[in-house]
Amino acid sequence: MGSGIAAHLANSGVRALLLDIVPPKAAPGEDTASKAFRNKFAQGALANLRKAKPSPIVSEQVLAAIEVGNLEDDLARLGECDWIIEVVKEDRAVKQALFAKVEKHARKDAIISSNTSGLSIVGMTEGRGAEFKKNFLVTHFFNPVRYMKLLELVAGQETNPEVVKTVHKFGEEVLGKGIVYGKDTTNFIANRIGVYGMMRTISEMQKTEMSIEEVDKIFGPAMGRPKSAVFRTADIVGLDTFTHVAKNCYDTLTHDEERDVFAAPDFLQKMVEKGMLGDKTGGGFYKKDRASGGKDILALDLKSLEYRPQAKVRFDSLGAAKDIENVKERVASVMNADDKAGKFAERVTLDVLAYSSRRIPEIADDLVNVDRGVRWGFGWDLGPFEVWDAYGVQKGVERMKALGLKPAAWVEEMLAKGRTSFYGVQDGRDTYWDIPSKSVKPVQENARTFRVEYLKRGNKKITGNDSASLWDMGDGATLLEFHSKMNSIDDDIIAMMNTALDETEKNFKGLVIGNDGSNFSAGANIMAMLMAAKSEDFDSIRKMASAFQQANQRMRYSPVPVVTAPFNLTLGGGAEVTMGGNAVQASAELYMGLVEVGVGLIPGGGGTMMLLRNVFGAYAADKDFDALPFLKKVFLAIGTAKVATSAEEAREFGFLSQQDGITGNRDFLLSDAKSRVLGLANGGFRPPRPTRFRLPGPNGAATIDMMLYDMQLNNQISAHDRKIAQKLARVLSGGDTSPSVLVTEEKLLELEMEAFLSLIGEEKTQDRMMFMLEKGKPLRN
Numbered sequence: 038m039g040s041g042i043a044a045h046l047a048n049s050g051v052r053a054l055l056l057d058i059v060p061p062k063a064a065p066g067e068d069t070a071s072k073a074f075r076n077k078f079a080q081g082a083l084a085n086l087r088k089a090k091p092s093p094i095v096s097e098q099v100l101a102a103i104e105v106g107n108l109e110d111d112l113a114r115l116g117e118c119d120w121i122i123e124v125v126k127e128d129r130a131v132k133q134a135l136f137a138k139v140e141k142h143a144r145k146d147a148i149i150s151s152n153t154s155g156l157s158i159v160g161m162t163e164g165r166g167a168e169f170k171k172n173f174l175v176t177h178f179f180n181p182v183r184y185m186k187l188l189e190l191v192a193g194q195e196t197n198p199e200v201v202k203t204v205h206k207f208g209e210e211v212l213g214k215g216i217v218y219g220k221d222t223t224n225f226i227a228n229r230i231g232v233y234g235m236m237r238t239i240s241e242m243q244k245t246e247m248s249i250e251e252v253d254k255i256f257g258p259a260m261g262r263p264k265s266a267v268f269r270t271a272d273i274v275g276l277d278t279f280t281h282v283a284k285n286c287y288d289t290l291t292h293d294e295e296r297d298v299f300a301a302p303d304f305l306q307k308m309v310e311k312g313m314l315g316d317k318t319g320g321g322f323y324k325k326d327r328a329s330g331g332k333d334i335l336a337l338d339l340k341s342l343e344y345r346p347q348a349k350v351r352f353d354s355l356g357a358a359k360d361i362e363n364v365k366e367r368v369a370s371v372m373n374a375d376d377k378a379g380k381f382a383e384r385v386t387l388d389v390l391a392y393s394s395r396r397i398p399e400i401a402d403d404l405v406n407v408d409r410g411v412r413w414g415f416g417w418d419l420g421p422f423e424v425w426d427a428y429g430v431q432k433g434v435e436r437m438k439a440l441g442l443k444p445a446a447w448v449e450e451m452l453a454k455g456r457t458s459f460y461g462v463q464d465g466r467d468t469y470w471d472i473p474s475k476s477v478k479p480v481q482e483n484a485r486t487f488r489v490e491y492l493k494r495g496n497k498k499i500t501g502n503d504s505a506s507l508w509d510m511g512d513g514a515t516l517l518e519f520h521s522k523m524n525s526i527d528d529d530i531i532a533m534m535n536t537a538l539d540e541t542e543k544n545f546k547g548l549v550i551g552n553d554g555s556n557f558s559a560g561a562n563i564m565a566m567l568m569a570a571k572s573e574d575f576d577s578i579r580k581m582a583s584a585f586q587q588a589n590q591r592m593r594y595s596p597v598p599v600v601t602a603p604f605n606l607t608l609g610g611g612a613e614v615t616m617g618g619n620a621v622q623a624s625a626e627l628y629m630g631l632v633e634v635g636v637g638l639i640p641g642g643g644g645t646m647m648l649l650r651n652v653f654g655a656y657a658a659d660k661d662f663d664a665l666p667f668l669k670k671v672f673l674a675i676g677t678a679k680v681a682t683s684a685e686e687a688r689e690f691g692f693l694s695q696q697d698g699i700t701g702n703r704d705f706l707l708s709d710a711k712s713r714v715l716g717l718a719n720g721g722f723r724p725p726r727p728t729r730f731r732l733p734g735p736n737g738a739a740t741i742d743m744m745l746y747d748m749q750l751n752n753q754i755s756a757h758d759r760k761i762a763q764k765l766a767r768v769l770s771g772g773d774t775s776p777s778v779l780v781t782e783e784k785l786l787e788l789e790m791e792a793f794l795s796l797i798g799e800e801k802t803q804d805r806m807m808f809m810l811e812k813g814k815p816l817r818n
Contacts, residue, residue: 058078248350336348387440531588604627613644
């Protein structure tokens with residue numbers, strides 16, 4: 038956990054010093070006085086950051102920001118630190134001893150925090166001075182630190198409020214975290230509610246004799262939860278960690294009316310005793326089947342504690358939920374269903390909702406902090422009170438009473454006052470029911486938070502169609518929002534790209550392209566292209582691809598600046614839109630690539646030329662510039678369907694430039710993109726000159742094909758793989774040209790179109806497209 042926090046600080050551009058204990062034992066021949074030995078644990082943790090999956094670092098380059106040391110030789114270096122984070126074992130005596138040492142070396146103005154998930158601030162800071170306590174708080178990060186948005190802050194009775202404000206601002210704006218305020222209670226907010234929910238699910242499951250795969254299917258995406266649901270989540274966290282958190286609740290929460298829920302059932306205790314701890318030991322509730330080479334996943338039979346093949350899970354309510362995109366409607370649909378899955382989901386969920394209501398003000402002052410804690414800490418799409426709103430508050434209270442559950446008195450008081458939901462909208466902004474004042478208050482959020490939803494509420498729509506809309510962001514900026522399925526590129530989006538430019542060029546200063554979806558864009562609409570190819574309607578495909586190329590080019594050379602704001606999946610056509618603008622403001626979590634070879638194609642919207650343009654940069658036409666190494670870089674990025682796993686890596690691959698911006702907190706992405714586009718516009722923006730390229734022509738393509746020949750000979754690629762790669766190499770090499778001739782962007786787009794159309798007519802490519810649609814993974818034919 039400590040190395041994960043250090044890694045995320047480095048991800049965010051912050052220098053970190055990682056200290057660990059000196060190893061208690063030496064291996065034969067080790068020099069116990071050497072730094073190599075004494076820093077061994079911290080150095081090992083740093084090395085593990087390179088290998089961990091999912092990667093805790095956004096680029097290997099960030100590791101240069103982390104220094105290592107040990108807790109005996111390097112404590113004096115704490116005087117260099119602005120913020121000291123303790124992440125040692127959950128043992129009060131160990132923490133107290135460490136803080137006694139920290140107090141001697143820390144600067145008087147240094148912030149000191151603990152990453153504890155369960156120990157009290159009063160106990161941890163016993164014996165420390167007033168100055169120490171004034172600068173002390175709990176900063177509870179969730180694991181994996183890079184990916185989990187939640188950062189719980191808990192202040193002690195003596196903590197200076199300015200210290201809390203400072204950490205809040207830094208955590209939100211630099212580290213990109215969602216900040217939640219908890220109370221100094223066992224396991225704070227997220228783990229208290231989340232673990233209760235998991236333990237309650239296990240308890241109910243035993244009564245109804247459901248299998249673990251049935252429970253995970255119910256409490257997965259159908260109920261607005263992650264795919265890991267309940268038992269897969271426990272495997273990821275580790276059953277030893279999970280049971281420790283539950284036991285901590287059971288041991289310390291003697292006043293909790295549901296204390297017994299936290300008692301681990303026999304099968305869970307036996308699993309921990311046997312070392313069946315989940316992913317860290319190769320098996321927990323699930324295990325890879327060695328007989329199938331790890332392709333099949335076995336599930337645990339809780340009675341025998343033996344693994345068995347997973348059974349197919351089919352429930353009518355879950356089948357119906359698949360077609361409901363709106364998460365609130367989907368959750369309500371499942372909970373209202375009459376089948377076994379629906380009844381199970383309703384019973385367990387209502388129990389968790391009632392429990393959550395009774396925990397205010399014990400664990401948090403308001404329902405917003407509870408909802409955010411569970412959403413950001415456990416990956417739920419909706420927090421407990423948002424789920425209750427979706428189901429219906431009044432209906433929920435009635436059903437709870439019918440099931441023998443007890444909601445908090447304040448919920449019925451709220452209903453008695455005529456407020457029928459926990460959340461509402463007033464003047465375009467979110468409001469919530471404030472329990473102490475018994476009135477409605479605005480939900481607090483950072484001024485940089487910006488969502489398309491706010492524009493919808495403010496009736497800021499300029500125009501739109503089924504797949505895209507244009508919005509007035511204010512201050513002279515417009516926003517083009519994609520809202521097709523998976524935000525895939527289709528004719529309507531291409532048409533709206535042109536409409537957006539027409540309107541912005543006429544009446545506004547600049548255009549932003551972004552949205553509130555789960556992903557920026559998963560690429561082109563493969564189904565539509567495949568249907569046209571099967572019916573040999575290649576004219577329609579040509580028209581669409583050509584229109585997309587032209588729309589991307591028009592964005593690049595429009596008299597008004599265009600800033601794209603990509604995040605999460607930004608693949609194929611989504612990557613082309615991103616590179617088509619004048620500047621990019623990307624989310625730090627960006628998974629971007631030109632992945633068309635996965636369906637037997639090459640990019641068709643200008644992606645080949647755009648990546649060449651990015652990688653070659655100012656030297657594209659330089660006669661002293663050896664193009665081949667850079668050409669190879671572009672070829673491998675497209676030919677191997679490389680996907681950058683962060684915005685920093687996208688820079689390294691050439692999808693983004695060094696000048697493009699990166700936003701750590703996704704909530705701020707559209708606001709930052711708006712600032713960027715207005716900065717360009719107000720700074721006297723001029724569109725760039727088109728690039729001309731000095732490319733090697735047939736000699737370059739032949740050089741690449743020599744590599745492909747060897748790969749085919751060694752069965753590393755198929756004949757069709759080679760054909761696709763040969764066509765890609767011809768495009769990137771400039772076709773029939775030579776280094777003495779400058780190739781225009783238009784010529785490269787023509788070559789790309791020719792190759793794209795020839796490949797989509799191939800039967801093996803069409804088979805790959807169909808396989809991707811059916812199986813969700815590439816076919817190697």
